[in-house]
Amino acid sequence: MRTVEVAIIGAGSAGLTARREVAKETDSYVVIDDGELGTTCARVGCMPSKVLIQIANDFHRRSKLLEQGISGGDDLRLNQKLAFEHVRKLRDRFVRGVKSGMESWEKTHLIRKRAKFIDDHTLDLGDEKIYANRVIITTGSSPVIPESWKEFQDFFITTDHFFEQEEMPKRVAVIGLGVIGMELGQALNRLGVEIVAIGRGRAIGGVTDPDLQEYIIKKMSEELNIVFGGVRKLERSKNGVFVHTQDKVFEVDRIILAMGRSPQLKGLQLENTSIPLNDFGVPIYDNETSMIQGTRHFIAGDVNSDRPILHEAADEGAIAGYNAVRTKVHSFQRRIPMGITFCSPNIAFVGETYKKLKDRSADFVIGKVTFEGQGRSIVMLQEKGLLHVYVDHRSGKILGAEMFGPSAEHIAHLLAWVIQFGKDVHEVLALPFYHPVIEEGLRTALRDAKNQLLEKRKGLEIPIKN
Numbered sequence: 001m002r003t004v005e006v007a008i009i010g011a012g013s014a015g016l017t018a019r020r021e022v023a024k025e026t027d028s029y030v031v032i033d034d035g036e037l038g039t040t041c042a043r044v045g046c047m048p049s050k051v052l053i054q055i056a057n058d059f060h061r062r063s064k065l066l067e068q069g070i071s072g073g074d075d076l077r078l079n080q081k082l083a084f085e086h087v088r089k090l091r092d093r094f095v096r097g098v099k100s101g102m103e104s105w106e107k108t109h110l111i112r113k114r115a116k117f118i119d120d121h122t123l124d125l126g127d128e129k130i131y132a133n134r135v136i137i138t139t140g141s142s143p144v145i146p147e148s149w150k151e152f153q154d155f156f157i158t159t160d161h162f163f164e165q166e167e168m169p170k171r172v173a174v175i176g177l178g179v180i181g182m183e184l185g186q187a188l189n190r191l192g193v194e195i196v197a198i199g200r201g202r203a204i205g206g207v208t209d210p211d212l213q214e215y216i217i218k219k220m221s222e223e224l225n226i227v228f229g230g231v232r233k234l235e236r237s238k239n240g241v242f243v244h245t246q247d248k249v250f251e252v253d254r255i256i257l258a259m260g261r262s263p264q265l266k267g268l269q270l271e272n273t274s275i276p277l278n279d280f281g282v283p284i285y286d287n288e289t290s291m292i293q294g295t296r297h298f299i300a301g302d303v304n305s306d307r308p309i310l311h312e313a314a315d316e317g318a319i320a321g322y323n324a325v326r327t328k329v330h331s332f333q334r335r336i337p338m339g340i341t342f343c344s345p346n347i348a349f350v351g352e353t354y355k356k357l358k359d360r361s362a363d364f365v366i367g368k369v370t371f372e373g374q375g376r377s378i379v380m381l382q383e384k385g386l387l388h389v390y391v392d393h394r395s396g397k398i399l400g401a402e403m404f405g406p407s408a409e410h411i412a413h414l415l416a417w418v419i420q421f422g423k424d425v426h427e428v429l430a431l432p433f434y435h436p437v438i439e440e441g442l443r444t445a446l447r448d449a450k451n452q453l454l455e456k457r458k459g460l461e462i463p464i465k466n
Contacts, residue, residue, distance in 0.1 A: 004028045006324050007123055007132035009115050009268070012039045013310050014301025014317035015138035016101070021321030022136075023105065030130065032123070034114040037102070038095035040140055040302065041310045048091040048163045049183055053342055055083050056187035060344075064381045078191055080167040087163055116269040120295065134296055134324040137283065138317060139268070141261035141302035152234050155241045157256045159184075168193050169253035173243045175231060177204045179341045181258030182220075186343045189224050196250045198243070200230040205347035206339055208355035209402045215386045216347065216404045263303045280305070288331040290320035298324055309339065336420045338412055345371075345385045346408035350415045351400030352390065363393040367425070367449025371405045374444075375436040382406035387441055389415070391449040396424035398446075407438045414442065425450045429461040 006022045008015050011033035022029045041047060065073035102110065113125040123130045143158035157165065159180055170193065174185040177199030189195040204216050204226075220226060229246035236242075240253045263282050270277065276284045276293050282305055284293040290300050300316035302308040307316075315335065323329045341347035357364055371377040371385030385405025391398055401415050418428050425446045433443045450457075 001122075001129045001131055003131045003133075004030050005132070006030075006134045006136065006321075007032060007115070007130055008136045008138060008321075009033070009123075010138035010140055010301070010303070011037055011102075011110065012138060012140045012301060012313070013041055014140075014303075014313040014320070015136070016098075017314045017317035018136045018138060018298075018300060018321035018324070019105070019109075021318050022325050025325040030109055030111050030132075032111045032113060032115045032125065032130075034112055038098045039310075042094040042098050043091065044160050044163060046310055047094045048087050049180075049187075050342060051087045051090045052083075052163075053183060053187045053344075055086065056190040057344055060190040067381065080191065083191065084163070084165060084167065091163060114267065116267060117272045118269075120273045120275075120297075134298070136290075136317075136320045136324055137265075137268070137292075137297070137299045137303060138301045138313075138320075139264045139303045141305075141308060142264050143257055144259045144262050145257060146259075149234060152236070152241060152255070155234075155253075155255050157254055159258065159261075162256065170194055171240065171250075171252040172196075172254050172256060173198060173250060173252040174256045174258055175199075175243075176258035176260065177226070178258065178260060179205060179339070180260075181256070182341050182343045182347070184256060184258065186220075186224055196225045196227060196243070196252065198227045198231055198245060200228070202228055205341035205343065205404075206349060207347060207402050207404070208349075208353045209388050210354075212354075212386055212388055212402050212404060219345075219384055219404070220343070261302065261308065263305050265303065286331075287316075287334065288319075289323055289329050290316050291323060291329055296324075296329075307337065311335075336416045338416045340409050340412055342409070345382065345405045346412075347404050348408045348412035349400070349402045350412050351398070351419045353400060354388070354390065354402060357390055357399060362399065364390050364399055365393050365449050365452035367391055367445040367447070367452070369441045369445040369448065371438075371441055374438075374441050376438050376440065377406055379436065380406060385441075387411065387445050389442070389445045389449055391425055391446075391453070393452075394454050396426055396450065396453050396455070398423060398425060398428065405438070405441065411439060411442050414439065425453070426457060426461075430463050 005026050005028040008018050008031045011031050019031050059078055062073035062076045115123045118124050121131055172193050172195055174181050174197045182205050185195050185197040207213050227245050232244040237251050240251055243250045278284050283299050285299050290298045292299055298320035300320040301313035319332050336351050338350050367389040369387045372383050377383045387403040389401045398419050429446055433440055
């Protein structure tokens with residue numbers, strides 16, 4: 001039986017970054033993965049979806065051309081087959097980029113087999129066994145498919161197979177209004193597919209601020225057929241499938257399941273180990289060390305269900321890999337949480353959300369700005385959006401934000417940076433804001449928050465020179 005210092009199960013974003021850290025300290029490691037290589041992000045997630053969204057937004061722009069004095073927009077046509085070929089072409093390029101980074105070690109350290117635990121340290125690979133002093137679990141996630149809907153599987157398109165479609169049918173239901181559902185639903189709608197987007201609660205893209213929620217629903221419903229209350233049942237029809245909501249029935253050709261992804265732990269046989277599991281069957285771990293409670297094993301990436309985003313998975317993998325090859329386990333300061341839905345306008349959150357602040361009874365004010373009537377938004381013909389910045393009532397420290405607006409992806413990054421540095425509204429307002437840019441909206445929201453603080457400061461935002 002082969003013995004290694006570290007066995008990494010899974011070669012996705014978290015597994016690859018864990019391997020990099022492990023390889024800095026030892027050559028006694030293996031990476032075990034029997035699935036498709038190239039990471040979820042590059043193959044079926046972040047990257048190909050953004051290519052499709054870019055095509056959809058470019059095509060949708062034709063509706064604004066005549067307003068700008070550019071004629072001929074109505075004559076533009078879309079070839080769905082060529083569009084999806086373009087998506088796959090760039091997708092394959094991203095995947096090649098990931099695989100090229102594996103060339104220096106895959107022949108010596110990558111095992112293309114499925115692993116399952118025999119005990120705490122022994123892994124069964126079918127025709128061989130490996131004893132590992134440390135194990136890092138980075139097996140990723142898979143799309144959620146309700147068990148009661150399995151008989152309709154021939155109508156389903158999951159995110160794992162979405163980008164293999166040659167063309168989309170005329171009528172599609174998107175079930176789930178989170179990041180994936182909103183991005184793909186709006187993109188396909190802009191490409192001419194008849195979309196009905198169905199969600200359970202009145203939340204879109206993970207927003208928790210009730211005023212912002214209602215604004216997003218109102219504005220997105222102007223473009224997209226959105227239904228709340230969830231799905232009561234599915235029923236086969238002569239030409240497709242009936243989707244029964246609370247008070248309506250929609251006949252569609254296919255259904256995109258966008259109800260999230262679940263940890264891919266089935267088959268690991270964790271029951272053969274002493275690894276403690278939570279109520280959802282996920283190992284209990286410390287997110288500052290990535291270490292599984294009561295063991296010297298680790299878990300990182302989408303499989304832990306904490307922050308299923310590429311940069312977070314990479315951070316967790318790096319932490320797990322770093323700690324797996326050291327005697328002393330180190331705690332790391334996690335980066336400020338940030339999430340972006342790349343619909344148009346963008347939806348984003350940074351730091352503490354409205355719900356988290358309310359749950360801990362925080363004393364905070366909300367700095368608000370609308371992008372309706374905002375200079376740069378008018379110029380871009382994207383005059384739609386709302387930004388809420390959450391600020392500590394006493395100290396003026398910026399705690400978090402939720403937003404829906406043009407180029408909100410950039411505002412989210414700026415806020416994440418200043419929150420991570422612990423800045424307050426006065427310090428940020430002393431920073432430069434160019435004109436005319438979308439970021440001026442952020443300044444307006446911060447000024448609104450400043451005016452609500454307990455301590456009122458006089459003088460200019462420009463600091464006095466010492």
